[in-house]
Amino acid sequence: ILTNERLLSLNLKPTSRIQKIQNFNLAFSIITRYPWSVKLVNISAEDCVGSNLKLILGLIWSMILRFQINSTDNIKSSSNNNSSDPNNTKSEISGSGNLNSKRDLLKWCNEMLRPQGYEVIDFNECFKDGIALTGLIHSISPNLIPHDIYSIIRNKNKNNENNIKEDKERLESVMNTAAKELRIPLLIDVEDFNWDGNSLG
Numbered sequence: 001i002l003t004n005e006r007l008l009s010l011n012l013k014p015t016s017r018i019q020k021i022q023n024f025n026l027a028f029s030i031i032t033r034y035p036w037s038v039k040l041v042n043i044s045a046e047d048c049v050g051s052n053l054k055l056i057l058g059l060i061w062s063m064i065l066r067f068q069i070n071s072t073d074n075i076k077s078s079s080n081n082n083s084s085d086p087n088n089t090k091s092e093i094s095g096s097g098n099l100n101s102k103r104d105l106l107k108w109c110n111e112m113l114r115p116q117g118y119e120v121i122d123f124n125e126c127f128k129d130g131i132a133l134t135g136l137i138h139s140i141s142p143n144l145i146p147h148d149i150y151s152i153i154r155n156k157n158k159n160n161e162n163n164i165k166e167d168k169e170r171l172e173s174v175m176n177t178a179a180k181e182l183r184i185p186l187l188i189d190v191e192d193f194n195w196d197g198n199s200l201g
Contacts, residue, residue: 128193130170
């Protein structure tokens with residue numbers, strides 16, 4: 001679908017583990033090469049065949065960033081415009097494309113949060129107190145989290161709250177709600193956020 005190539009080496013009905021691994025390696029060789037340049041992070045064909053859910057979901061998210069949020073048309077256009085310099089095109093796609101993906105995702109978050117009078121500018125500092133995530137879930141399913149961002153901010157301002165422990169508890173609670181009620185897998189945990197100066201990335 002992505003390349004319009006006829007894949008003669010694809011096992012259409014794999015029955016053995018080695019055939020499944022060969023299929024995944026073939027797919028990886030396609031999506032990681034120019035002009036697609038999807039980055040594989042700590043995942044192999046063996047992980048996919050072994051049903052490593054966390055790594056597979058991470059791979060799916062990388063592909064969404066590349067082929068959905070960054071439209072395929074933009075990638076093809078970049079490829080045509082820089083066909084004489086493949087290295088330059090690859091750098092543009094993997095570099096600025098990733099930044100555009102984060103920018104577009106932040107834009108979507110703000111579209112969901114704006115009716116509640118809230119705005120985010122990054123995925124670490126603005127999310128680690130759980131307020132933004134609470135607002136996103138409230139905007140998607142108000143019945144799950146009846147209190148909106150306004151009530152949380154009012155309580156924080158009233159209590160002059162600046163307590164990391166309470167921020168962590170709020171974040172953990174809303175993440176667990178997302179996992180249980182919306183069936184959103186937890187690919188990170190509370191401690192992955194920037195509590196000591198190390199960025200989530």
